[in-house]
Amino acid sequence: MRWPLFIGCVMATLLAFCGPSGAGQPERVFPGVSWATKSPAEAGLDAGKLQEFARRMGVDDPNFHSSGCIVRYGYLVYSWGNQADNSNWASATKPVLSTLLFFAIKEGKLKSVDDKVGDWGWKLSDKDKPMTFRHLANMTSGYACQEPPGAAWNYNDPAIQLYFLTLEKVFGKDINSAATEYFRPLQLQDGTIFSSTGRLITTSRDFARIGWFWLNRGDWAGKQLLPRKFFDDYMKPQVPGNLPLSVTKKADDYLGIGSYGGKPRPTAYGPGKYGFNWWFNVPEGGSAKPFLPDVPADIIMAIGHGGNFMVLMPSLDLVIAGRGDWGHIMPGTERVKFNANLKLLVDAAK
Numbered sequence: 001m002r003w004p005l006f007i008g009c010v011m012a013t014l015l016a017f018c019g020p021s022g023a024g025q026p027e028r029v030f031p032g033v034s035w036a037t038k039s040p041a042e043a044g045l046d047a048g049k050l051q052e053f054a055r056r057m058g059v060d061d062p063n064f065h066s067s068g069c070i071v072r073y074g075y076l077v078y079s080w081g082n083q084a085d086n087s088n089w090a091s092a093t094k095p096v097l098s099t100l101l102f103f104a105i106k107e108g109k110l111k112s113v114d115d116k117v118g119d120w121g122w123k124l125s126d127k128d129k130p131m132t133f134r135h136l137a138n139m140t141s142g143y144a145c146q147e148p149p150g151a152a153w154n155y156n157d158p159a160i161q162l163y164f165l166t167l168e169k170v171f172g173k174d175i176n177s178a179a180t181e182y183f184r185p186l187q188l189q190d191g192t193i194f195s196s197t198g199r200l201i202t203t204s205r206d207f208a209r210i211g212w213f214w215l216n217r218g219d220w221a222g223k224q225l226l227p228r229k230f231f232d233d234y235m236k237p238q239v240p241g242n243l244p245l246s247v248t249k250k251a252d253d254y255l256g257i258g259s260y261g262g263k264p265r266p267t268a269y270g271p272g273k274y275g276f277n278w279w280f281n282v283p284e285g286g287s288a289k290p291f292l293p294d295v296p297a298d299i300i301m302a303i304g305h306g307g308n309f310m311v312l313m314p315s316l317d318l319v320i321a322g323r324g325d326w327g328h329i330m331p332g333t334e335r336v337k338f339n340a341n342l343k344l345l346v347d348a349a350k
Contacts, residue, residue, distance in 0.1 A: 056341050064307065103178075128142060141162070152243065190205070241283055
């Protein structure tokens with residue numbers, strides 16, 4: 001055998017199967033009008049464990065109306081339930097608002113995440129005048145709360161309502177029109193994604209495209225739609241682990257804008273684990289327990305009321321978007337269904 005020819009063949013074979021994800025793994029791809037598919041086995045996943053995951057999500061339980069999909073390497077490798085299920089993702093919407101914030105900065109409509117919210121026509125209280133888009137995206141704005149911006153953590157849906165409404169002012173159009181424009185390269189399969197009230201109303205297979213976009217740090221099919229620096233800087237916890245919880249007892253929505261969901265809630269597991277509307281597994285500083293002990297350190301989550309979730313596992317090239325019985329979230333606790341369900345997906349990739 002001629003060694004140069006042999007080595008060339010070996011290298012060609014390796015290049016065919018080694019993409020950005022690492023040696024021996026398929027090259028990442030991006031969906032067109034619809035997702036390309038592979039079987040779980042072709043994507044290196046255990047089909048039986050994926051079926052068990054769907055069962056745990058309640059695919060056979062009419063009380064849950066569970067549906068979702070699993071993407072690996074950019075291929076749709078497993079789905080369950082009604083793939084045309086086009087309903088509200090609740091608070092799992094919030095990272096999409098931050099994605100649009102980044103597009104506003106890229107397009108020069110804002111200078112940075114530290115632009116002042118009050119510059120967009122709101123009559124903010126003296127306490128709230130220092131408020132920035134960074135504060136809104138990190139749940140530290142202080143809006144409707146006692147504390148000034150940056151002083152305390154509060155899972156604050158009135159402030160998210162302010163975030164959504166201010167982005168509409170920035171774009172000069174409704175949020176769905178802005179999303180349709182900036183997400184056009186993603187070729188959303190099922191059409192428009194936002195309701196008139198700024199809630200994400202879409203299918204899991206389209207929501208998963210936004211997850212795949214984040215997992216690829218702003219790249220889509222070789223085009224950097226958003227600067228990678230945004231993801232390098234902001235795709236990690238932003239709220240200091242030692243930030244105090246808000247002591248607010250009653251919300252003061254003095255702008256009369258309403259709420260994106262519920263009342264402000266100073267949840268104990270926000271500081272150190274939250275940033276730009278994502279929840280992160282490894283706390284800021286890395287000193288405390290992970291959010292979920294039995295899954296990779298690098299996973300990030302979009303979490304919505306009623307069992308609406310999207311989970312990104314960059315080290316496994318996995319995106320999971322689904323509705324169903326994920327189970328309660330008790331950060332740092334092994335014996336909860338949420339942790340066990342995600343561990344099943346990790347085990348499926350072994």
